[in-house]
Amino acid sequence: MKPVFVPHSNYQAFVHQQLRTHYGPGIVLINKDWPLAAKLWMTDLSAITTLLHDAYSNRGPLPRDPASLLRSFLIFLMTNPEMGLTEWINEMKRTPIYAILSGFDFDDLPGVGTFYDFFERLWPAVDKHLKPKKQRKRKGKTKKGKKGEIAPTTTPGKVKRLVEWMMRHTDKKNALPADRLFDFFQAQILTVSANLGLLGDVSALSAAGDGTPVVTSAYPRSKPTCDCRARGIADCNHPRLYSQPDCNSGWDSAREKHFNGYHLYMISAADSKHDLPLYPRLQPASGHDAVSLVMSTVEFKQRFTLGTVDKMLLDAAHDAEAIYLLLDHQNIEPFIDLNNRSKKNTATDSDIQISPTGIPICPKGNEMKPNGFDKSQNRRKWRCSPSCGCSDAKYGRTYHTHSSDNLRLYPKTVRGSEKWNLTYKRRTSIERSNKREKIDYKLESGRHRSTMMWYMRIYGIMICQHMDAWYVSQKDEWDKLKSTICPSAA
Numbered sequence: 091m092k093p094v095f096v097p098h099s100n101y102q103a104f105v106h107q108q109l110r111t112h113y114g115p116g117i118v119l120i121n122k123d124w125p126l127a128a129k130l131w132m133t134d135l136s137a138i139t140t141l142l143h144d145a146y147s148n149r150g151p152l153p154r155d156p157a158s159l160l161r162s163f164l165i166f167l168m169t170n171p172e173m174g175l176t177e178w179i180n181e182m183k184r185t186p187i188y189a190i191l192s193g194f195d196f197d198d199l200p201g202v203g204t205f206y207d208f209f210e211r212l213w214p215a216v217d218k219h220l221k222p223k224k225q226r227k228r229k230g231k232t233k234k235g236k237k238g239e240i241a242p243t244t245t246p247g248k249v250k251r252l253v254e255w256m257m258r259h260t261d262k263k264n265a266l267p268a269d270r271l272f273d274f275f276q277a278q279i280l281t282v283s284a285n286l287g288l289l290g291d292v293s294a295l296s297a298a299g300d301g302t303p304v305v306t307s308a309y310p311r312s313k314p315t316c317d318c319r320a321r322g323i324a325d326c327n328h329p330r331l332y333s334q335p336d337c338n339s340g341w342d343s344a345r346e347k348h349f350n351g352y353h354l355y356m357i358s359a360a361d362s363k364h365d366l367p368l369y370p371r372l373q374p375a376s377g378h379d380a381v382s383l384v385m386s387t388v389e390f391k392q393r394f395t396l397g398t399v400d401k402m403l404l405d406a407a408h409d410a411e412a413i414y415l416l417l418d419h420q421n422i423e424p425f426i427d428l429n430n431r432s433k434k435n436t437a438t439d440s441d442i443q444i445s446p447t448g449i450p451i452c453p454k455g456n457e458m459k460p461n462g463f464d465k466s467q468n469r470r471k472w473r474c475s476p477s478c479g480c481s482d483a484k485y486g487r488t489y490h491t492h493s494s495d496n497l498r499l500y501p502k503t504v505r506g507s508e509k510w511n512l513t514y515k516r517r518t519s520i521e522r523s524n525k526r527e528k529i530d531y532k533l534e535s536g537r538h539r540s541t542m543m544w545y546m547r548i549y550g551i552m553i554c555q556h557m558d559a560w561y562v563s564q565k566d567e568w569d570k571l572k573s574t575i576c577p578s579a580a
């Protein structure tokens with residue numbers, strides 16, 4: 091049967107009544123539990139039932155309330171993210187307040203199968219992985235990088251080809267299995283944060299993007315599809331069946347080791363004081379930031395309807411000319427650090443050369459100074475002081491550069507200018523957001539085998555990050571409810 095829509099006020103009434111009836115002998119709500127209670131009490135998740143209406147059939151037994159299952163999953167992530175789901179159900183038995191805040195009678199809890207059934211309905215694809223299990227046999231490991239190195243090698247040609255392909259196909263939105271999760275996240279979570287002003291200015295959003303390794307298991311598991319080994323052929327090239335086809339081996343530069351799993355690429359709201367995440371994308375571990383950004387920015391722009399992305403803040407691993415072109419094509423201003431591999435100046439058609447950081451060098455070898463922007467000609471002016479001696483002109487040698495000549499070297503906002511620094515310093519917001527997911531919410535403790543479940547975990551954690559921000563930003567107001575909801579904890 092279809093699940094019955096339970097208005098949020100009914101859930102609140104249930105919690106209220108349960109706390110009144112059972113407080114004392116069975117249930118103690120201590121002060122430490124209050125923020126958790128407040129977040130659940132204030133967050134209306136009832137729309138999940140409407141969203142999933144079509145995903146349930148007309149027949150069969152009445153399903154559990156989807157909103158309660160979702161709440162329970164969020165409480166699990168907020169309180170015991172290192173547990174497995176089976177253990178979580180035991181934990182709800184031991185700690186009835188968790189069951190009540192989920193919306194369950196604590197003597198009538200769902201089994202683990204009920205949770206998985208619910209997750210499958212949030213994933214409108216038959217396959218729980220993105221790629222088929224049967225794959226070409228994988229070759230050796232990816233190259234090691236140096237400690238803290240931002241860019242493990244990828245060929246600029248690969249990024250360029252992908253950008254060219256994406257730019258031809260930006261109008262075509264390919265449905266992704268995680269879209270149902272994003273739709274809910276955008277309509278019920280991002281919208282609330284946007285209305286509270288927690289994402290910054292959504293009409294001209296400043297976004298940041300970065301990738302982070304997600305370790306899923308020690309080794310990739312695979313089975314042969316052939317009997318070559320039995321026939322004494324040791325090294326054949328037949329395809330194999332991989333149990334985690336979306337995972338492979340990558341190099342974790344922070345931990346300085348190879349790992350098996352995913353490369354999680356996240357886009358976040360850079361001006362958010364709470365470092366709030368906007369769009370997650372799982373790629374195989376060998377994925378490179380620059381390649382992942384290309385796919386993520388196109389997918390995100392196709393899906394984000396709450397405002398307009400105005401700026402994209404990225405680290406030097408993204409410093410590829412094709413990325414500037416793509417973002418410019420999307421009307422997004424790139425803020426990317428230069429990744430200077432070359433120390434050579436570039437020649438121009440005059441006697442001026444250009445340094446690797448985009449500064450014109452006068453014939454005497456001195457760096458020219460920025461000298462304002464000529465709006466009518468849309469060009470940046472540079473000048474060398476008369477004392478340099480490189481020119482007889484009264485005010486010294488001048489030179490002009492156009493953004494259109496080279497988006498990478500002459501960005502609209504000059505690197506190192508006050509405006510650049512002010513904008514770009516918010517880039518680290520994405521690093522804090524990714525850290526919060528991995529360290530505070532133990533992202534990698536999920537013992538999941540499917541990409542579907544990893545997406546559930548990632549979106550669950552992202553919802554928790556937003557709920558945390560709602561509480562922190564409205565703490566005084568929300569704390570006033572304490573004496574009404576649970577007088578015992580006041």
Ligand SMILES: [Zn+2]
Pocket residue numbers: 316317318319326327328
């Ligand atoms: Zn074989």
Ligand SMILES: [Zn+2]
Pocket residue numbers: 452453454455456474475478479480481487
């Ligand atoms: Zn000069």
